[in-house]
Amino acid sequence: MPDQPTFDPADFAGRHIGPNRAELDRILHVIGVDSLDTLAAKAIPGSILDTVTDGVSAGLDTLPAAVSEHEVLAELSALAGRNTVATSMIGLGYYDTLTPPVLVRNILESPAWYTAYTPYQPEISQGRLEALINFQTMVADLTGMEVANSSMLDEATAAAEAMTLLRRAGRSKSPRFVVDTDLFPQTRAVIDTRATPLGIEVVEADLSQGLPDGDFFGVLAQLPGASGRIVDHSALIVAAHERGALVAVGADLLALTLLTPPGEMGADACFGTTQRFGVPMGFGGPHAGYLAVHSKHARQLPGRLVGVSVDADGDKAYRLALQTREQHIRREKATSNICTAQVLLAVLAAMYASYHGAEGLTTIARRVNGSARALAAGLRAGGVDVVHAAFFDTVLTRVPGRAADVVAAAKGWNVNLRLVDADHVGIACDEATGTAHLQSVLAAFGVADDLESAAPASLPESLARTSEFLTHPAFTTHRTETAMMRYLRKLSDKDIALDRSMIPLGSCTMKLNAAAEMESITWPQFNRLHPFAPADDTVGIRGLVADLESWLASVTGYDRVSLQPNAGSQGEYAGLLAIRNYHLSRGDEHRDTCLIPSSAHGTNAASAVMAGMRVEVVACRANGDVDLDDLRAKIADHAERLAAIMITYPSTHGVYEHEVTEICAAVHDAGGQVYVDGANLNALVGLARPGKFGGDVSHLNLHKTFCIPHGGGGPGVGPVAVREHLAPFLPGHPLAPELGGGPTVSAAPYGSASILPITWAYIRMMGAAGLRSASLTAIASANYIARRLDEHFPVLYTGDNGMVAHECIIDLRQITKDTGVTVDDVAKRLADYGFHAPTMSFPVAGTLMIEPTESENLAEVDRFCDAMVAIRKEIDRVGAGEWPVDDNPLRGAPHTAACIVGEWTHPYSRELAVFPAGAADKIWPPVRRIDGAHGDRNLVCSCPPIEAFSS
Numbered sequence: 001m002p003d004q005p006t007f008d009p010a011d012f013a014g015r016h017i018g019p020n021r022a023e024l025d026r027i028l029h030v031i032g033v034d035s036l037d038t039l040a041a042k043a044i045p046g047s048i049l050d051t052v053t054d055g056v057s058a059g060l061d062t063l064p065a066a067v068s069e070h071e072v073l074a075e076l077s078a079l080a081g082r083n084t085v086a087t088s089m090i091g092l093g094y095y096d097t098l099t100p101p102v103l104v105r106n107i108l109e110s111p112a113w114y115t116a117y118t119p120y121q122p123e124i125s126q127g128r129l130e131a132l133i134n135f136q137t138m139v140a141d142l143t144g145m146e147v148a149n150s151s152m153l154d155e156a157t158a159a160a161e162a163m164t165l166l167r168r169a170g171r172s173k174s175p176r177f178v179v180d181t182d183l184f185p186q187t188r189a190v191i192d193t194r195a196t197p198l199g200i201e202v203v204e205a206d207l208s209q210g211l212p213d214g215d216f217f218g219v220l221a222q223l224p225g226a227s228g229r230i231v232d233h234s235a236l237i238v239a240a241h242e243r244g245a246l247v248a249v250g251a252d253l254l255a256l257t258l259l260t261p262p263g264e265m266g267a268d269a270c271f272g273t274t275q276r277f278g279v280p281m282g283f284g285g286p287h288a289g290y291l292a293v294h295s296k297h298a299r300q301l302p303g304r305l306v307g308v309s310v311d312a313d314g315d316k317a318y319r320l321a322l323q324t325r326e327q328h329i330r331r332e333k334a335t336s337n338i339c340t341a342q343v344l345l346a347v348l349a350a351m352y353a354s355y356h357g358a359e360g361l362t363t364i365a366r367r368v369n370g371s372a373r374a375l376a377a378g379l380r381a382g383g384v385d386v387v388h389a390a391f392f393d394t395v396l397t398r399v400p401g402r403a404a405d406v407v408a409a410a411k412g413w414n415v416n417l418r419l420v421d422a423d424h425v426g427i428a429c430d431e432a433t434g435t436a437h438l439q440s441v442l443a444a445f446g447v448a449d450d451l452e453s454a455a456p457a458s459l460p461e462s463l464a465r466t467s468e469f470l471t472h473p474a475f476t477t478h479r480t481e482t483a484m485m486r487y488l489r490k491l492s493d494k495d496i497a498l499d500r501s502m503i504p505l506g507s508c509t510m511k512l513n514a515a516a517e518m519e520s521i522t523w524p525q526f527n528r529l530h531p532f533a534p535a536d537d538t539v540g541i542r543g544l545v546a547d548l549e550s551w552l553a554s555v556t557g558y559d560r561v562s563l564q565p566n567a568g569s570q571g572e573y574a575g576l577l578a579i580r581n582y583h584l585s586r587g588d589e590h591r592d593t594c595l596i597p598s599s600a601h602g603t604n605a606a607s608a609v610m611a612g613m614r615v616e617v618v619a620c621r622a623n624g625d626v627d628l629d630d631l632r633a634k635i636a637d638h639a640e641r642l643a644a645i646m647i648t649y650p651s652t653h654g655v656y657e658h659e660v661t662e663i664c665a666a667v668h669d670a671g672g673q674v675y676v677d678g679a680n681l682n683a684l685v686g687l688a689r690p691g692k693f694g695g696d697v698s699h700l701n702l703h704k705t706f707c708i709p710h711g712g713g714g715p716g717v718g719p720v721a722v723r724e725h726l727a728p729f730l731p732g733h734p735l736a737p738e739l740g741g742g743p744t745v746s747a748a749p750y751g752s753a754s755i756l757p758i759t760w761a762y763i764r765m766m767g768a769a770g771l772r773s774a775s776l777t778a779i780a781s782a783n784y785i786a787r788r789l790d791e792h793f794p795v796l797y798t799g800d801n802g803m804v805a806h807e808c809i810i811d812l813r814q815i816t817k818d819t820g821v822t823v824d825d826v827a828k829r830l831a832d833y834g835f836h837a838p839t840m841s842f843p844v845a846g847t848l849m850i851e852p853t854e855s856e857n858l859a860e861v862d863r864f865c866d867a868m869v870a871i872r873k874e875i876d877r878v879g880a881g882e883w884p885v886d887d888n889p890l891r892g893a894p895h896t897a898a899c900i901v902g903e904w905t906h907p908y909s910r911e912l913a914v915f916p917a918g919a920a921d922k923i924w925p926p927v928r929r930i931d932g933a934h935g936d937r938n939l940v941c942s943c944p945p946i947e948a949f950s951s
């Protein structure tokens with residue numbers, strides 16, 4: 001269409017997709033095709049490729065036509081306007097909070113923080129690692145425990161992880177687990193979901209009355225309870241230990257500024273959420289959950305743990321410790337399937353604590369408690385029965401037969417209370433509670449406004465906190481806005497995020513997170529909603545959820561979608577549970593075996609085990625594809641027991657396997673279900689649909705394919721999509737009956753709802769044609785890189801016509817054999833060139849997996865390829881003996897600014913060390929190569945004393 005304008009400023013796809021028309025022509029020329037359509041035909045098996053009419057592929061014709069950035073913001077604003085931001089006093093683990101604006105602007109709205117990747121390359125991640133070690137220190141200090149990890153997905157999943165941790169760590173062989181009656185209902189629901197497939201029997205008891213009879217491996221209590229009640233658990237913990245059981249306590253961190261922490265009571269583990277530390281409720285998420293343990297259980301902690309180590313110059317440096325990426329190593333024996341966690345929210349909570357310090361947090365806690373006390377006193381004075389005398393922020397009232405009326409009256413004052421049952425109303429105070437809110441509540445109870453009446457203390461004297469906390473300079477030196485602003489900038493300047501250069505991480509799809517997509521997540525109409533707010537307050541966001549579910553169903557070719565899982569791992573778990581429960585519903589309880597190809601992502605095997613399945617590994621052929629002969633043999637071996645196969649498509653090798661339809665058919669014929677891991681959907685959107693080419697269920701990663709930023713390791717959203725027969729088994733929620741009765745996998749009904757507008761905006765602005773060109777451009781770029789690098793680093797796997805999908809694996813094993821230069825050396829050297837390394841040694845050890853995505857323009861892709869080619873020349877000089885294998889610019893990498901001064905004893909020049917790509921636009925790595933093993937031998941997982949940094 002020659003008379004069409006080549007560039008339309010209102011066309012968002014033209015902003016999202018990196019290469020312009022001329023660049024794309026160049027890319028296509030290099031890979032030897034004349035158009036993106038030819039590329040599609042050559043790269044993707046015809047058996048799965050969708051038909052296309054006017055640039056729109058079969059499944060996507062139901063998507064609305066693309067709109068511009070300003071139009072999408074207007075539409076989002078209209079949706080937001082249909083929500084009502086009432087004063088939320090519902091409680092149950094979600095409280096309003098006042099996020100300091102300095103943190104909103106410099107973290108939540110700063111791409112330097114939100115576009116960062118998980119800190120697997122610690123040398124260029126020191127900023128977020130420091131923020132995370134602050135988080136760990138904050139949690140450990142407040143809970144009185146010794147080691148905390150660097151975030152969990154939410155409070156309820158943290159509780160479930162605490163349960164399985166106690167089972168691993170303890171010596172009891174009992175399958176029974178005791179939980180208190182006074183738990184948040186969503187915590188209880190997720191525990192039940194997790195317990196069932198693992199054969200754990202959950203026993204409920206009112207722990208204020210002591211322990212039940214019989215044996216059990218663990219006990220779980222909450223402080224304060226869901227009813228607001230505070231119970232001293234010290235005697236319970238002693239009694240449980242005497243009976244051979246371990247104890248986990250769910251605790252509110254704000255309350256712990258005033259109360260004896262569970263660690264000091266002898267608890268083995270402590271869990272909860274850090275939501276009320278400045279992270280908006282967001283209709284349920286995302287927020288950082290936490291899990292902390294006694295140091296003797298440190299090696300049992302799931303998720304990521306940041307520790308202190310040293311770099312090559314002997315200076316202190318941070319890196320992920322111990323079990324990091326442990327699913328990739330331990331697979332079905334991993335402690336948990338958690339991979340993506342909640343880093344951005346953990347950073348926010350840690351900085352909230354940093355900004356307020358112990359004094360500020362204590363003041364906030366006293367105010368919150370003061371509000372609750374004043375309210376309780378006013379209610380009592382008006383003749384209302386207040387059930388518990390000991391409480392922190394939540395007041396439980398008994399109003400026989402009147403509860404619904406009170407809640408309705410409060411709603412008239414724009415205040416949401418918790419309707420516990422027909423006779424009880426719960427009222428939770430928080431940082432945002434003011435006198436006017438309390439007056440409205442009293443009015444709703446029909447009680448005179450008597451807030452002046454003397455309010456007696458409500459925290460038991462015997463539980464008053466006496467220990468200090470947050471004494472480290474990280475929590476005492478950033479009290480002014482200037483200091484905090486500079487601290488945040490200083491930290492983020494140490495890191496390479498997408499705001500500095502491309503992050504070519506295979507399998508992780510680090511693409512643009514556009515400003516227009518991000519804009520609405522800080523709007524109060526989306527982020528100040530309580531997840532259990534009345535449905536008529538949340539019409540807008542529910543509409544957005546419904547749109548997104550139907551759009552994602554179209555894109556994937558499935559019938560139904562649940563947005564509840566808050567990471568890919570949780571989507572896998574939910575999807576496998578659906579399969580397991582489907583088999584059970586048909587009386588096929590013997591179908592418990594899950595086939596997983598050897599190349600699979602580590603979370604796959606870990607999730608299958610959590611869903612109660614046995615994992616059988618299927619071999620891959622030399623070309624990387626699933627070995628069909630081995631598959632058929634395994635199917636025959638396990639015939640009766642076959643539950644499912646879990647494949648990734650395109651494969652984790654970055655290839656469109658030709659035989660995918662045969663694989664699916666073979667499993668279906670044997671009565672199994674097909675799980676297609678959709679993390680690689682960036683190679684499929686608008687091209688092929690897993691729900692149509694053989695999948696029964698898939699999860700997608702909205703934080704990969706659909707533009708939710710990676711946040712330095714979370715948040716994520718991992719929707720699960722299923723065909724109709726599995727729909728009854730999709731996630732449900734005890735407080736959202738509209739979702740049906742399926743198992744609850746997250747604390748909130750719609751998971752991390754407040755970041756769904758990002759994906760909504762992306763799909764809305766791209767439209768069907770834009771999404772399809774994005775996928776094809778990503779594939780074109782990956783093939784371009786494969787062509788450009790192949791002569792320097794052989795590309796390991798290709799599919800039809802020598803094409804790769806959206807990523808390519810380059811093989812360094814022979815190079816390492818010949819020269820001694822390793823993938824690590826190349827990865828670290830890339831930092832000297834200003835790049836984040838590609839995915840290292842996954843799925844094949846000794847290789848790098850490169851994924852450019854559609855968002856990088858040709859100049860950036862070429863800059864990366866040039867760096868790789870230059871690195872290859874450096875490797876050759878090592879190979880030729882010019883530099884020794886243990887003293888060359890690769891082994892010495894990364895090089896810091898300090899390398900410019902002082903004595904220089906290396907056989908390569910300083911100039912080459914620090915300015916390999918020229919001095920312009922130099923990004924300085926803040927530390928030299930970090931010694932990981934040293935840190936694991938000397939495990940330190942909280943802020944090191946300040947002297948440790950003076951060298």
Ligand SMILES: *Cc1c(COP(=O)(O)O)cnc(C)c1O
Nearest residue numbers: 339340507567568569601679716
């Ligand atoms: C990223 C990824 C996952 C896990 O997703 P998380 O959100 O990190 O839990 C699973 N499978 C594959 C192939 C992935 O790339």
